[in-house]
Amino acid sequence: MKTRPIFHQHLFQHKWGYLLGSGLLTISLVLQLGVPLLLEDFTDGIQHLSIQVSDLWNLAVWFIVLGIGIFLFRSSGRIYIFRLSRMLERDLRTKLFSHWETLPADYYQQERIGNLMAHAVNDVNILRQIGMQGVFQTVEAMVLISITISMMAGTIDLYLTLLVLIPLPGLTYLAYRFRTNIRMHSSKVQEAIGTLTSRVQEFCTGIRIIKTYVQEQEEMKKFTKENVENVKANKRLIRSNSLFTSLSQGIVGLSYLLSVVFGSILVMKGTITLGEFVAFNTYLSFLVAPIENLGKVINLFQQGKAADMRLSDVLATTPDIKDEEGIFRLNKFEGDIRIQNLSFQYKNSKGYALRNINLTIKKGTSIGIVGKIGSGKSTLVNLLLRVYNPPKKSIFINNYDIHDLPLKTLRTSIGYVPQTNFLFSSTIKENIAFDPSIYQDKDIYKAAKQAHVYEDIIDFPEGFDTPLGERGFSLSGGQRQRVSIARAMIKKSPIMIFDDSLSAVDAKTEELILKTLQTEMKGRTSVIISHRISTIRKADQIIVLDEGKIVEQGTHESLLERNGTYKKMFVQQSNEFTLEDSIPSSYSERTVRIKKRRG
Numbered sequence: 001m002k003t004r005p006i007f008h009q010h011l012f013q014h015k016w017g018y019l020l021g022s023g024l025l026t027i028s029l030v031l032q033l034g035v036p037l038l039l040e041d042f043t044d045g046i047q048h049l050s051i052q053v054s055d056l057w058n059l060a061v062w063f064i065v066l067g068i069g070i071f072l073f074r075s076s077g078r079i080y081i082f083r084l085s086r087m088l089e090r091d092l093r094t095k096l097f098s099h100w101e102t103l104p105a106d107y108y109q110q111e112r113i114g115n116l117m118a119h120a121v122n123d124v125n126i127l128r129q130i131g132m133q134g135v136f137q138t139v140e141a142m143v144l145i146s147i148t149i150s151m152m153a154g155t156i157d158l159y160l161t162l163l164v165l166i167p168l169p170g171l172t173y174l175a176y177r178f179r180t181n182i183r184m185h186s187s188k189v190q191e192a193i194g195t196l197t198s199r200v201q202e203f204c205t206g207i208r209i210i211k212t213y214v215q216e217q218e219e220m221k222k223f224t225k226e227n228v229e230n231v232k233a234n235k236r237l238i239r240s241n242s243l244f245t246s247l248s249q250g251i252v253g254l255s256y257l258l259s260v261v262f263g264s265i266l267v268m269k270g271t272i273t274l275g276e277f278v279a280f281n282t283y284l285s286f287l288v289a290p291i292e293n294l295g296k297v298i299n300l301f302q303q304g305k306a307a308d309m310r311l312s313d314v315l316a317t318t319p320d321i322k323d324e325e326g327i328f329r330l331n332k333f334e335g336d337i338r339i340q341n342l343s344f345q346y347k348n349s350k351g352y353a354l355r356n357i358n359l360t361i362k363k364g365t366s367i368g369i370v371g372k373i374g375s376g377k378s379t380l381v382n383l384l385l386r387v388y389n390p391p392k393k394s395i396f397i398n399n400y401d402i403h404d405l406p407l408k409t410l411r412t413s414i415g416y417v418p419q420t421n422f423l424f425s426s427t428i429k430e431n432i433a434f435d436p437s438i439y440q441d442k443d444i445y446k447a448a449k450q451a452h453v454y455e456d457i458i459d460f461p462e463g464f465d466t467p468l469g470e471r472g473f474s475l476s477g478g479q480r481q482r483v484s485i486a487r488a489m490i491k492k493s494p495i496m497i498f499d500d501s502l503s504a505v506d507a508k509t510e511e512l513i514l515k516t517l518q519t520e521m522k523g524r525t526s527v528i529i530s531h532r533i534s535t536i537r538k539a540d541q542i543i544v545l546d547e548g549k550i551v552e553q554g555t556h557e558s559l560l561e562r563n564g565t566y567k568k569m570f571v572q573q574s575n576e577f578t579l580e581d582s583i584p585s586s587y588s589e590r591t592v593r594i595k596k597r598r599g
């Protein structure tokens, strides 16, 4: 079913508001048309020397009354209309954002962030402008042009009116054509400024690399090139703007020339009075802006139509990961996981990321997942969280197919520490608790202690209230990882997933964290992905993934005894490290302490 364009829906929803705003504006425009009438009478009075001092006072009072009336009605009409379009902007952004929240992760991989930003900023702005300038200037043009021309032709002179109107449509055409041109050049200027800004930003953040690789001159060359581009873009904009202004002034000038020359002839012939001549030119001055605005408005409506279609398309995207019909309304569950014949292929991908996975993870146990880069480890946990949709009847939690569980329950019941530790530009406290009002400070401190980041945080100038910059750049890689772990720990979920979450911490801290996890995770299920055997060796079961398949499965000891991929990895990693304690020949000892070789 075809839906109505977004702007039409808004206009329809607020039709009375827009009518009221337009009505107020119309009153102010009608009052404005009283000015030429007053001038006409006054000029004729001067010409006939019939003006008294009291007439001067009267004129002044009328001007003031009209001025106040025009001001009051125009500004209230404007406020009314503009307020409605600000509501459109607010509601549309909220709608867009809440719609985006429903869309799955792969939507964001297919769409470029820049496009999404353009929808949220530019497209919404265009629709707002239609609600503001578009409606305001259309009403103004329709009312002013129709009444003014009627007054000029009906009360002064039809032929003179037709004559002065001849050049004016050129103004509409020019505004229409040049607006596209000027807009294109303006966006090029914006782009050039954006590029320059990014260059400076990159320079500031990458200053150490630039200096150590002696790249100052190269950077200077790049900057100079982009700076020149910026100047060129500005020159093109200035040229376009100046040409438009000069041509418009030429057209308006031509109209006035016709009015003055032929109007004076009519005055001299006695066809019109001097007062009517003055009023005629005042009417003409009222026409210029609305006729020019018509061109801009036509252009704006065209842009609006395109923006409306783009936004409607975005809003029409249906999430393919959502609560399905007939789900069990569970609020919580325990951590029994069963994976059955799970194979998975990403959209637009030729091969399978996972093939025929069968796995049982009992409540309260831990599983370690190892495997080469790209072997499917993260895919497996992403499917568990339904970040991507697994095939039906392939993943069960507490014997429920995860498709039959509410998404919210599924995700709140799983504490997840992702591979990339994204931190928000807020305080450390907010990064751990998201909403600190839900948790008490002691819960936040406890989670930080469990992640072994507490001591680091209290050393920061503002402790847990230290604000983090974009992506938390003020923290080290290891600190960021541990803040992410604390964020997952505070949830106390029955299932915890750690996706390569200890890669940036040193061996000693890793061991401390693992020890704490062992105690904290009692009764809960944990899934630990790692490239380092030291991280997963104590897990109740370990699987080795290779090209999406489970190639080995067992405990640390049983896998070492198999002499397969796991053992190869273990030996390889052991060679890369200096062993603090020697590796027992049978590999049966559970605690092998590995310390990264210094230097």
Ligand SMILES: Nc1ncnc2c1ncn2[C@@H]1O[C@H](COP(=O)(O)OP(=O)(O)OP(=O)(O)O)[C@@H](O)[C@H]1O
Binding pocket: 106, 109, 346, 347, 348, 349, 353, 371, 372, 373, 374, 375, 376, 377, 378, 379, 380, 419
């Ligand atoms: N969103 C995606 N779209 C298409 N293919 C993907 C996507 N994400 C991962 N893949 C592919 O799926 C396979 C498994 O990737 P996955 O990220 O699960 O591996 P991994 O074992 O976690 O790797 P790493 O150790 O580097 O984290 C890889 O071939 C990868 O290129």
